[in-house]
Amino acid sequence: MLEKIKDFASDFFVTGDPLIYGADVSIGLAMIAIVVGLTYFKKWGWLWRNYLTTVDHKKIGIMYILASILMLFRGGVDAIMMRTQLAFPNLEFLHPEHYNQVFTTHGVVMILFMAMPFMFGLFNIVVPLQLGARDVAYPFLNALSFWLFFLGAMLFNLSFVIGGSPDAGWLSYPPLSELQFNPGPGQNFYIWGIQISGIGSLATGINFIVTIIKMRAPGMTFMKMPMFTWSVFATCVIIIFAFPILTVTLALLFIDRFAGAHFFTLDGGGNPMMYINLIWMWGHPEVYIVILPAFGIFSEIVSVFSRKKLFGYTSMVFAMLIIAFVSFFTWAHHFFTMGSGADVNAFFALSTMLIAIPTGVKIFNWLFTMYRGRIRFDLPMLWTIGFIPCFIIGGMTGVLLSVAPADFQYHNSYFLIAHFHQVLIGGVVFGYFAGMYYWWPKMFGFKLNETLGRWAFWFWNIGFYVCFMPQYLLGLMGMTRRISTFDWDTGWGPLNVVSTMGAYLMGVAFLFQVLQIAYSIKHREVDTTGDIWDAHTLEWSIPSPAPEYNFAVVPVVDSRDPLWVEKQRRAAGKLPKNPPKPVYAPIHMPKNSSIPIIMSTFFFIAGFGFVFLWTWMAVLGLIGVAGCMIARSFQYDTDYYIPVEEIEKTEASIRGTV
Amino acid sequence: MAQHSTDSHAHGEDHAHGSLKSYIIGFILSIILTIIPLVVVMNHMFQATATILIIMITAVLQFVVQLFFFMHVRDRTGNQPRWNVMALIFGLAIVLVVVSGSVWIMAYNGVGY
Secondary structure, X not given: OHHHHHHHHHHHEOOOXXXXXXXXXXXHHHHHHHHHHHHHOOOHHHHHHHHHOOOOHHHHHHHHHHHHHHHHHHHHHHHHHHHHHHHOOOOOOOOHHHHHHHHHHHHHHHHHHHHHHHHHHHHHHHHHHHHXXXXXXXXXXXXXXXHHHHHHHHHHHHOOOEOOOOOOOOOOOOOOOOOOOOOOOHHHHHHHHHHHHHHHHXXXXXXXXXXXXXXXXXXXXXXXXXXXXXXXXXXXXXXXXXXXXXXXXXXXXXXXHHHOOOOOOOOOOOOHHHXXXXXXXXXXXXXXXXXXXXHHHHHHHHHHHOOOOOOOHHHHHHHHHHHHHHHHHOHHHHHHHHOOOHHHHHHHHHHXXXXXXXXXXXXXXXXXXXXXXXXXXXXXXXXHHHHHHHHHHHHHHHHHHHOHHHHHHHOOEHHHHHHHHHHHHHHHHHHHHHHHHHHHHHHHOEEOOHHHHHHHHHHHHHHHHHHHHHHHHHHHOOOEOOOOOOOHHHOOHHHHHHHHHHHHHHHHHHHHHHHHHHHHHHOOEEOOOOOOOOOOOHHHHOOOOOOXXXXXXXXXXXXXXHHHHXXXXXXXXOOOOOOOOOOOOOEEEEOOOOHHHHHHHHHHHHHHHHHOOOHHHHHHHHHHHHHHHHHHHOOOOOEEEEOHHHHHHHHHHHHOOO | OOOOOOXXXXXXXXXXXXXXXXXXXXXXHHHHHHHHHHHHXXXXXXXXXXXXXXXXXXXXXXXXXXXXXXXXXXXXXXXXXXXXXXXXXXXXXXXXXXXXXXXXXXXXXXXXX
């Protein structure tokens, strides 16, 4: 009996690596600390009522961003470990198998569990406020999306200590990810972690499309929408057409592994290339999914901090929609070397180069917006200015990669690695940081410390160039991706050491940001105006942080920058200095629900069962999911009205100090 | 959480949904269109090409049935734009790209074997 348990445990838990034992201990201690802390301060009820069961888009947004910063830490540690190994390639800091796991989880965590939730967090916080709405179209579904993402991400991360991590790369190409070559549960963790959080992503895409179409403030036509909301619209269109492809592809892979089918196997009529073809049909639109909202953020920030209207609004909208559409026609440029022939490669090379045109239009629009503006260099603007040169270099090397014949040289080399990190860090991460600094006062009612933020900015930027510029050279010298060791006579050693130093500088930058947040929480620079940046759009017309119903009176819009125009009219004396006392009506609001978190937990249980092929557990989980759906469909008491007296009381208490 | 000021029928109104009769007709048609290919395949009634053709045709027919009987493609609230039809057309375009693009890429890829 005891032997059996010992056998099971040594298979079940990941053993034998001191790094992982260290992680086990720190995870255990962190969990005990959280439980003890919550119990000691009697915060369980507060946590449950205010966050775990909330359907308020602002709180869901905060939870998304918190989760994504945690995942940034995890993915960042993975990156630092890889760079350490490559600086000392013969030290065996990471064994080759462990190195494979680390680069796989680094990619998955950064794209799917860091960039995506950061993006969804900003959607949640900003979009309803910019539209003048009280919440998203489907608040319950919104909470469910968050919990599906979160528990999907947790299922994936669990593989670190239980069962073993996936190790077939971030897109887990077959035949390596097939049962024959990868019999452990790691690949199943990959499939189910992504599938469960993928349901959440798809639902969020639908939710925000409906919100934007149906819930704009009266008078806000499509061409009067703020640019960030436009970018969300374009992104959501891509999400709802691209994510189903991912779901189907991973489902086919799972059927191969679980039921012995032959979709992507080497024998039995399968074709692994089909997987690569299908996964990039999602994978390429995915990178536009994460970059378009960053473009939207920059558009907002550039115009506010240059004290000008955005240059070329209409061309911005069309550029974004063209990018969204053409993004579905470029996927084969990820596998030019597959050998589909000159016709196929020429088509996809051209469509890829085509994307550079609308992107260039956007860059010029930002530059022209800044031209002759009175620019303020606050943190959001600083990140925007850091982004522009970085993204231009990344875009240029992207065009180099799109030249199909030349790509045979660059393919899977460090040149590629440097390129996509440059657009993903320089574009996406810088963009989301800019958005975080810009909207932080709206989220919490206080500003993040400027000095520490500048330290973080410079460490990020310098670290970035020190880390990735040498990698372009390494790529041209022939260093390929996903290798954990190399000989000194290749001559790659010195540049790798430089690159690793850059990675550590970015690690320091992240610590500065953590310090910045902690410091700013302790020494609050409270904002009482609600409009700390002298901004243009509706979210700044209400107090910070916004009350739970957002707008006490639904605003009426007649221009693209409604708040700015209103402020100008007021200054010009066309509007009375003090607006007349508003007339309130009872506000219709959704009730909190505990079903999203419970249902997602059942999904987690089902996913865990599928990972270890314990059918009884998977069935149990799925029964729980079905039970939650049935329970929800018989809930009729899902909303309530906030009475006028309560609105008056809330408004008086938050606006009283103004 | 409908915002009643812009569109009073945007949400939660039942008048736009189908009747019990149309749901039952749709359900029966879907089952028939599922049973046909199943019977054909299980009994080996035709040659491979004919079988594949039958599966494809019944699949497309079922897609149409579901659109009309379950997906409310005919519905329209007020004089709002027909968002569902627009989404359908765009979706079909993407499906066309996905299928024909894959066939194109994979067909040429086969030459290398």
